[in-house]
Amino acid sequence: xxxxxxxxxxxxxxxxxxxxxxxxxxxxxxxxxxxxxxxxxxxxxxxxxxxxxxxxxxxxxxxxxxxxxxxxxxxxxxxxxxxxxxxxxxxxxxxxxxxxxxxxxxxxxxxxxxxxxxxxxxxxxxxxxxxxxxxxxxxxxxxxxxxxxxxxxxxxxxxxxxxxxxxxxxxxxxxxxxxxxxxxxxxxxxxxxxxxxxxxxxxxxxxxxxxxxxxxxxxxxxxxxxxxxxxxxxxxxxxxxxxxxxxxxxxxxxxxxxxxxxxxxxxxxxxxxxxxxxxxxxxxxx
Ligand code: R2B
Ligand code: URA
Numbered sequence: 001x002x003x004x005x006x007x008x009x010x011x012x013x014x015x016x017x018x019x020x021x022x023x024x025x026x027x028x029x030x031x032x033x034x035x036x037x038x039x040x041x042x043x044x045x046x047x048x049x050x051x052x053x054x055x056x057x058x059x060x061x062x063x064x065x066x067x068x069x070x071x072x073x074x075x076x077x078x079x080x081x082x083x084x085x086x087x088x089x090x091x092x093x094x095x096x097x098x099x100x101x102x103x104x105x106x107x108x109x110x111x112x113x114x115x116x117x118x119x120x121x122x123x124x125x126x127x128x129x130x131x132x133x134x135x136x137x138x139x140x141x142x143x144x145x146x147x148x149x150x151x152x153x154x155x156x157x158x159x160x161x162x163x164x165x166x167x168x169x170x171x172x173x174x175x176x177x178x179x180x181x182x183x184x185x186x187x188x189x190x191x192x193x194x195x196x197x198x199x200x201x202x203x204x205x206x207x208x209x210x211x212x213x214x215x216x217x218x219x220x221x222x223x224x225x226x227x228x229x230x231x232x233x234x235x236x237x238x239x240x241x242x243x244x245x246x247x248x249x250x251x252x253x254x255x256x257x258x259x260x261x262x263x264x265x266x267x268x269x270x271x272x273x274x275x276x277x278x279x280x281x282x283x284x285x286x
Pocket of ligand 2: 117118119120187191222223224247248
């Protein structure tokens with residue numbers, strides 16, 4: 001555990017991007033939280049709490065907290081559902097602030113789940129990927145974090161017990177595979193796309209060679225937050241998992257051409273699966 005002792009000396013800690021602060025009665029508002037579910041989009045954060053609410057036959061109420069400029073943060077029962085924006089700098093801000101919030105609220109034994117979209121490698125669109133390891137662009141299970149003038153390589157291991165618990169929920173209807181997730185700093189060049197605005201730095205053959213090597217290394221999807229998310233959770237000693245839906249098979253192309261209906265079907269598959277898991281695990285949610 002590498003929590004920050006300096007916080008004890010700050011009279012009021014302003015969780016600037018959440019629009020909440022430590023002078024509020026965070027214990028009363030958030031003291032029961034056991035699950036923090038985060039994904040890139042504010043709409044998905046809301047759809048997720050709706051799905052939990054449907055499971056409770058509408059007995060649970062949805063509350064929204066904080067300001068909505070940078071994130072949407074909802075609470076239902078003992079579950080927080082919030083958006084984290086796109087990319088590692090954005091998710092890191094919210095990881096710091098939500099972890100401090102839970103600390104001030106006196107929460108214990110909580111877990112973090114990232115529910116994301118991703119580009120699949122060698123899998124059909126709509127498939128869910130449960131991440132075994134978050135890897136960087138060299139396929140190493142580390143997050144290289146630039147701090148002042150030093151680069152730190154933090155491990156990105158995810159919680160194997162939690163992965164097994166989630167795996168045990170898989171029903172025949174859910175298409176879920178286990179695999180490594182490649183975390184990148186860019187949607188275009190960083191993920192080997194040839195359809196960015198700038199002249200590509202690689203050929204089609206080099207792109208396919210890279211994606212094939214990723215597949216051979218056990219990578220099943222690519223997104224933009226996994227390594228930072230996993231490394232933060234390891235450092236903070238918070239059990240965490242990443243489940244993403246693939247929107248495309250990158251071995252077949254770069255452009256995401258799914259219709260609105262197909263996209264909804266894919267993300268519903270993800271949200272239903274995780275809502276089912278969270279609802280089943282959570283005693284006090286009911
Ligand atoms: C998946 O989708 C977003 C890019 O479209 C990014 O946040 C990610 O990780
Ligand atoms: N998100 C990504 O980061 N990449 C994709 O290809 C799709 C969604």
